[in-house]
Amino acid sequence: MSILPISEAIIRHNSNASSYSRGEEYSRHRAVIDLKKRGNQIQAAVEGSEIKPYQVSINFDAGGITSVCCSCAYDYDGWCKHIVATLLTCVRSEAEIEERPTLQQLLNNLDHLQTQSLVQKLVEKNPEAIDDVELFVSSINLPPDPTKSPSPKRRTKIDVAPIRSQVKRILRDGLRELEYGSEDDPFTEELLAVVEEAREFAENGDGNNAITILEAITSTYAQEWDELTNYGGDCYSIAEPLNRAWTEAILCAEIPVSEVADLQIMLESWQDEIDIDFSMSLEALRQGWNYEPLQQVMKGDTSTQLWADTRPDFANDLALIRLEYLERQNRYTEYLNLALSEGMTQQYLTQLAALGRIDEVMSAAQTHMDTVETAFALAKILREEGYLSETLEIAQAGLNLPGKNIYDFAAWTSDLAQELNHTSIALNAGIIAFEERPSFRDYTKVENLAGEIWEEVKQDLLEILRESENWLAKEAKVDIFLHEGLIDDAIKTVKKDTYYRSESVHRVMQAAxxxxxxxxxxxxxxxxxxxxxxxxxxxxxxxxxxxxxxxxxxxxxxxxxxxxxxxxxxxxxxxxxxxxxxxxxxxxxx
The missing domain is CATH 1.20.930 (Transcription Elongation Factor S-II; Chain A)
Structure with a gap:
């Protein structure tokens, strides 16, 4: 097997015809230079149209490619030509790969003083890196306190005058655009950027300053509300992010009992005044973290119900915010108990996997894994942790579940199974992917996987193609029918649908x-x-x-x-x- 666990068929499948052809040409003309392997990463420079070579980085595991990155601007259909060139060179010219030590191996060769000297030189080149060094040192010297936020809080209250001025300026500028008849949204992008500032404070554990910022944003917005509505402005685009930001801030703030009622009155007042639903924020304020049912749930009491009455529409969002907070504080037991109680299956299973509790994951997945999305997220985590056989087991089970992301999951499973030499699994997943979103690329991939049974499988795929109403299958029908010489089928395809580009119709006419x-x-x-x-x-x-x-x-x-x-x-x-x-x-x- 190649030093890189990937086949040319997989490379071709993950790139379009043009990028594959150009990449093959680059590889043939030895444009791939400085090709190095460090552990499970391939690094290369690829000479192209720019003066400086493009930088390519490829990460892999025993199941194949896990991620690819190129410094070029290509962002279209599949891998770019530089990535293709690098991979083809790895597969076809393995001797050109220079084995280099990993970062861990390099550091293992240094003593204490040499490591200090290296870090000092790196910080000299990049002075801002000292913050990362300080954060790392503090994290290993001071174990995280589960009762406190992981980042130090600001000691002084933030000055909100500039924030009020900024929000007012955003709204006034937007009003002028509306006056001049602009149909674009002149507010949302800039307002959300200000809301994001508050969220950053909350994520760093400083809920009190986050509340201070949000109060300035919301009150200023309310002051301008009447004029906004006169010119057709609305709050729909920022209502949900603002409500979420308030909830996050409330749940990580230290709010004196004497101030809770005042904050509640403010939120209810704004809710009536500017027509934003703050129900989730108000519920977070009411429950806090000391709410008795919540405490019981986080302790693992399966008999306690967090919602005694009807479960509100925002319940999942509120649970997700709580889980994010608990994860930041490394309170994993409470995280898992809350996730399980609230039916957050994906969060529950993936957190178990991230904690390395694989036996529990596989057992729980049998009863709790209920959607393609959950299976996909779990399979990715298991693969990242190196549990490839378990990954395939989850993937196989997940392909039988309902969901909206079936194609991506099936294609991912097929690639992984193929590189692990589980051809039957790869073939089954490839057929599912084709059925979900027919394409010529997936058709040829299944053909390569089917081998001796291709003629039988082909008839099934052609029948799937003829019956498919997916608009993404329109071009695939022309490509595949012409490839198989099924001219009458190709004619029927373009005859009954005016969608087809003239290029496709010309191709059918030429063949006919x-x-x-x-x-x-x-x-x-x-x-x-x-x-x-x-x-x-x-x-x-x-x-x-x-x-x-x-x-x-x-x-x-x-x-x-x-x-x-x-x-x-x-x-x-x-x-x-x-x-x-x-x-x-x-x-x-x-």
């Missing part, structure tokens, strides 16, 4: 010429005459392209005279359209 020239003529005539009759001058070139197909169809039938007569009738009808007539000269070319 020897078999169905009559269809080519009739279909191309309709498309060309629709453009010409409506005088769409900017599309005359398209009309002539369709007429070339008409001509080809007549010639295929040996009806040169019929073509000449048809062309003459068009020239008679459209003779005054000079641009069109000039383009008709293209029809003289063979």
């Amino acid at each position: 010429l020897p078999h169905r020239p009559d269809w080519v003529i009739n279909n191309a005539v309709i498309r060309a005459e629709e453009i010409m009759n409506r005088g769409k001058a900017d599309r005359y070139e398209d009309a002539v392209k369709w007429l070339k197909k008409v001509k080809a169809g007549y010639l295929q039938l040996g009806q040169q005279a019929e073509w000449s007569n048809y062309r003459a009738s068009l020239e008679y009808t459209h003779g005054r359209k000079r641009k069109l007539m000039d383009l008709f000269n293209e029809l003289n070319k063979p």
